Amino acid sequence: GGIITQTPKFLIGQEGQKLTLKCQQNFNHDTMYWYRQDSGKGLRLIYYSITENDLQKGDLSEGYDASREKKSSFSLTVTSAQKNEMAVFLCASTGTGVNQAPLFGEGTRLSVL
């Protein structure tokens, strides 16, 4: 079976720091997503990518960059970490075809001091 691996699992950063989160999947899925989960706010879409080198902005893309270097990997960069920021960043992927629900990785938990 396949797996979605997110690294690191925990990330502690400093205010203003540039932070990179990585995601790898071995399902051979075409589409990959980055979501941010905050308590009481559900999952908000940051970026998604439908194929290698493609990037599509979600509703929360400001303050983030993303890169889909190859089909199996999708990275997310927090361009300037905000003080006291705490959130879980979730990577997901799905195959082609109509109406396929994404599978999620285990998340990266970010804390900014």
Place this chain on the structure above:
Amino acid sequence: QQQVRQSPQSLTVWEGETAILNCSYEDSTFDYFPWYRLFPGESPALLIAIRPVSNKKEDGRFTIFFNKREKKLSLHITDSQPGDSATYFCAATEGGSAKLIFGEGTKLTVSS
């Protein structure tokens, strides 16, 4: 503007009762509605999904009722168990797009 809305924000039911979680949406082009369940410390997992060609989808104790005209759907969990206690998310995909948008979730607590 929140395109997918869920209510209530939190819900408590007794073991054995039916829990009803509501979801509504704005965009009539949304054409796929998966529900995810999230246990604390874990990642969201697909529970059940429906397309607008159907007005009902059933899988064991979980049933989605869909009203396309009113842009509303609901998830019914019958014979609720303490192990069903989790946060449930309604999501929607824009037609012809891979963009998947989530609601804010309903936190369900099943008391025994």
